[in-house]
Amino acid sequence: MTRKIIHVDMDAFYASVELRENPSLLGKPVVVAWDSGRSVICAASYEARKYGLRSAMSVAKARILCPQAIYVPPNFDLYRSVSRQVRSVFERYTNMIEPLSLDEAYLDVTVNFKNLPSATAVANAIRADILSLTGLTASAGVAPNKFLAKIASDWRKPNGLFVISPAKVQDFLAPLPLQKIPGVGKVTLAKFHQLGMFTVSDLLRFSDSELVFHFGKFGHRLYQLARGVDERPVESNQVAQQISTETTFDEDISFAQIEMPLMTLCTKLWGQLLKKNKFGCTVTLKLKTNSFRIITRSKTFSVPLHSQTHLVQAGLSLLERVDEDIKDNQFRLAGIGVSHFPEEHQAGQQLSLL
Template identity: 45%
Template sequence: MPNDLPIRKIIHVDMDAFYASVEQMDFPELKGKALAVGGSEKRGVVAAASYEARKFGVRSAMSGMQAKRNCPELIFVPPRFDRYKEISKKVRAIFYDYTDLVEPLSLDEAYLDVTENKKGNPSASLIAQEIRERIFKEVGLTASAGISINKFVAKIASDYNKPNGQKTVNPEDVLDFLKVLDIRKFHGVGKVTADKMYQLGIFTGEDLKLRSLDYLEQHFGKSGSYYYYLVRGIHNSEVKPNRIRKSLAAERTFNENLSSEIFMLEKLEKIAKEVAKRLDQSKVAGKTVTLKIKYSDFTLQTRSKTLPYFVNNKEIILETAKDLLYQEKMSNSVRLLGISMSNLNTEDNKAAHANHLKQTVNVQLKFGF
């Protein structure tokens, strides 16, 4: 690794099948069963699947109908987000015992920068192990972890020994680790980009590293330089404890497709109420209202309007969503409606940890992974 790069000790902690595991913990009769949180046998989308269900190919974002076809014995349970948030807070409290540099990505995963930590422990691997043991003992759930020099490698590593395991990629092993990695595993490489890379003969990190910076920029534009440095282990994205929430949303999938705008308005009122509630809980307001419409043929459409002022009021959100609904005629019956608020009045506060993140540490120093 280049000596002039900031070397950090980053842990990515990922709870194992979080929503499903909470349900199995709270309801012992569900333990060992193929379980899907969200969706249903007829409608909806799976939010999470237990490991027993994953053996049958059931995955999050899969339609309930497809999940049931894959696993006829699948049990569907409705999500309980208040409960998941309660458990998530307990897990994060454990993180903060070790460092204040915690960047939550969602309720079930987070990055931790333990380069300097409250325990004075030089080993990021031992810290990760201790955190996982405490989560199991104090919360009752298992978690997996990845440990490395940056967020990118740590996140990939956390998938290697799931569930209830961890993997450390030491500084001297990063390049070899990335060399054999399928390019689909690279953060920022989606399906379209992966297909394009495959057409160019780029299948692994080794293939990617053979391409010059000019070549990658020629074929992938500004993202080309990102890929060029990423495969060389250079990813300087900092752990940001004050991550800015960029949007807030709520949506509903209906048991029956809706073709009447009158019925849609009834649903929109409930969705607007939920969005307003979430804005209030997060103590934020937004200017841009976006209406999400998924038709019965699964085509997706969004319509947005930016207001001249910040709002978190249900009535204003609802009236704006109504305007968007009437903006143009529906092209088909509707299976899902959603409302999101963006352009929020949040502020980025990086000053608290700026000095810490400016540090540059030579790889040859006792890194203690």
């Protein structure tokens, strides 16, 4: 049986909640973030996005792009409460729910509790129920798998619905820019362009083995995605093991040069942690030398890290723990990750590095 998958994505969730709570901010460029140059944006209203502001961007950069932006400190207790309301709506229709963060989730509605005739009807009903219960809008994508549903949910934002039927999959995919594929970043995109690939139809010219040669394991997944194949089920009991980010340098660098990119990675990772509302106790540093030797260093704290500053401090302290003989190498990759996520009721505690 062909699956019927919905990806529901709340529109500018944190910012929309704040606008709901304070209607005087409607129509203004609102940023949810601590008003500090060292903070990162948790969310930006659509008015703020017109100036290029976006989640995980540093507040320092945001101030340059939009000096008139209004900063509202995040209220995660409130966002969690609204997220539970949204979840309660999902549960009216299915128990196959895979949350990705407070504001988005996959739903498998191949069979739905209300016996609605189509996934499109379910998606419309869910969006209407969310609006009625919370006063907030949600966008949704409907498709035969998770890959396509996630792309579709972004197609008509905000407050939109886009459906990719099984018969229309290839027509939809063929002209799709490769940067729309989840997991394709700047480095991968640049490699695509070097190989003369710009749209999904260009991927179809390459065999599975050729894509694996150029992109490693990701190449096999690219081969499948180009054909609209994604067999991943909706995992309703999925638990995050680690949230991490890494970068492969354009050219190998010395150990002394790692500190700055590591701080940038910490900023990016903190944005991901805020997005997912996950705060862990263990920080892991990953380095790869130009001879492909992998070095990791980890540290576990008694309570979760709850600020970007603490994450940076932890990352730099792990850098200091790298052995002296390793420091003589050139390095091709650096990464930072957070794991060991406690229960939500513990996440509000503050971390002491002392």
